[in-house]
Amino acid sequence: MxxxxxxxxxxxxxxxxxxxxxxxxxxxxxxxxxxxxxxxxxxxxxxxxxxxxxxxxxxxxxxxxxxxxxxxxxxxxxxxxxxxxxxxxxxxxxxxxxxxxxxxxxxxxxxxxxxxxxxxxxxxxxxxxxxxxxxxxxxxxxREQPNAAGPIVLGVDGSPAGERAVDFAFAEAALRRTGLVALHAWTTWNAPLPPPQEASTPYANPPGALAQEEERLLSEALAGRRERYPEVAVEHRAVHGRTRETLIEASRSAQLVVVGARGRGGFAGLLLGSVSQALLHHAYCPVTVVRGKE
Known part of the structure; x- marks a missing residue:
């Protein structure tokens, strides 16, 4: 960097x-x-x-x-x-x-x-x-004296706007010599549908297909960073749940939460998304907001 x-x-x-x-x-x-x-x-x-x-x-x-x-x-x-x-x-x-x-x-x-x-x-x-x-x-x-223990929690949504947040979180974990929890929360409302298995039943997918697609999205969002930061221990978490609540709960045991300014669910023209704002108000640890490429 x-x-x-x-x-x-x-x-x-x-x-x-x-x-x-x-x-x-x-x-x-x-x-x-x-x-x-x-x-x-x-x-x-x-x-x-x-x-x-x-x-x-x-x-x-x-x-x-x-x-x-x-x-x-x-x-x-x-x-x-x-x-x-x-x-x-x-x-x-x-x-x-x-x-x-x-x-x-x-x-x-x-x-x-x-x-x-x-x-x-x-x-x-x-x-x-x-x-x-x-x-x-x-x-x-x-907000208050940060906890020196615990990992860095990275909120991942797979959007291009969040790539700089991923880079920042890995670099920060390396500087602090701590682990990184890459957390991606999804629901059936904010996750894109996987490719249909049969054209005759466009919404029919095997059980677990949506969860597998979200796991794949998380892995792709982190691609290449583990090779650049081999010293950083990374834990993948793809969680079925609401993004704001999931990240706020994860912040209880973290020393820092890192998120992008806006995710894939943001409204066009909005500079700061609802997830970022919720974390600034309610996280239990410091929060770093990283804007995407202009």
């Missing part, structure tokens, strides 16, 4: 973003990449002094607050991965716009699931969801 050697993490001072810093530092260390800590600074709607008030302490003011939270994130990243080259940037703009622009030069963008602007009760913030849809590189969304 050709990489840029840069991991970007978005921070806003929230507890969720600090957990994302830890995860981003580990990812940069694994990749022997640089880490850039980025804060998107939105100018207040009303006129507010950027510096400290004449009536307040010298360390007050919005600009000092921003510099403090970024410095805290940088220090945390260096403590988590001392060998990583850590830089930082404070960029004027709305978080989604800033991070989407940063993703153009990165191999991975890491964000927390919710930031300072999240609504109470909302499981995943709008920045995380929208960045997963619009980011130009894989986006890792971290």
């Amino acid at each position: 050709v990489t840029s050697g840069l991991v970007v993490v978005g921070v806003d001072g929230s507890a969720s973003s600090l957990v994302a810093v830890d995860a981003a530092a580990r990812e940069a260390r694994l990749r022997e990449a640089r880490l850039r800590v980025v804060h998107a600074f939105v100018w207040p709607a009303m006129h507010v002094p950027m510096g400290p008030s004449s009536l307040g302490p010298p360390e007050g003011g919005i600009r000092n607050m921003v510099e403090h939270l970024v410095a805290e994130a940088v220090a945390r990243a260096r403590a988590a991965a001392p060998e990583v080259d850590v830089s930082h940037a404070v960029v004027n703009g709305e978080p989604l716009t800033v991070l989407e622009a940063q993703s153009r030069a990165a191999e991975l963008v890491v964000v927390g699931s919710r930031g300072m602007g999240g609504f109470v009760g909302l499981l995943v913030g709008s920045t995380a969801v929208h960045l997963a849809a619009y980011g130009r590189c894989p986006v890792l969304v971290v």
Whole structure:
């Protein structure tokens, strides 16, 4: 995989973003990449002094607050991965716009699931969801301290859009030195019909033919990767069940779930599919969303 050697993490001072810093530092260390800590600074709607008030302490003011939270994130990243080259940037703009622009030069963008602007009760913030849809590189969304044990779970649907997710998952498993569970969930409603056995009975197929066809789809989707990553132990799971529920359940014992942004059941023009969104909201571990070829 050709990489840029840069991991970007978005921070806003929230507890969720600090957990994302830890995860981003580990990812940069694994990749022997640089880490850039980025804060998107939105100018207040009303006129507010950027510096400290004449009536307040010298360390007050919005600009000092921003510099403090970024410095805290940088220090945390260096403590988590001392060998990583850590830089930082404070960029004027709305978080989604800033991070989407940063993703153009990165191999991975890491964000927390919710930031300072999240609504109470909302499981995943709008920045995380929208960045997963619009980011130009894989986006890792971290909800809480990830479990270092367990395999990587890869959601496979056999669509061309999911090929980059397969490549990413194998490379990530190799970097983390862990196993990979390639999981393909299907139902009679979302699986294509196997070729009919007899022209006179176009829908008559031997018992188990549909399951065999889905097993074949899973094997074809993984073709060639096992040869490129012989060190990765791969478990095939073709499961008769609903995709969202099956992947969410599998995430209980995983350290990471990897999915494509959209699958073969997506509506044309939709940048982020329902399965990806469901995992961002309900998975029990971090989730990486990988967009397909533009």
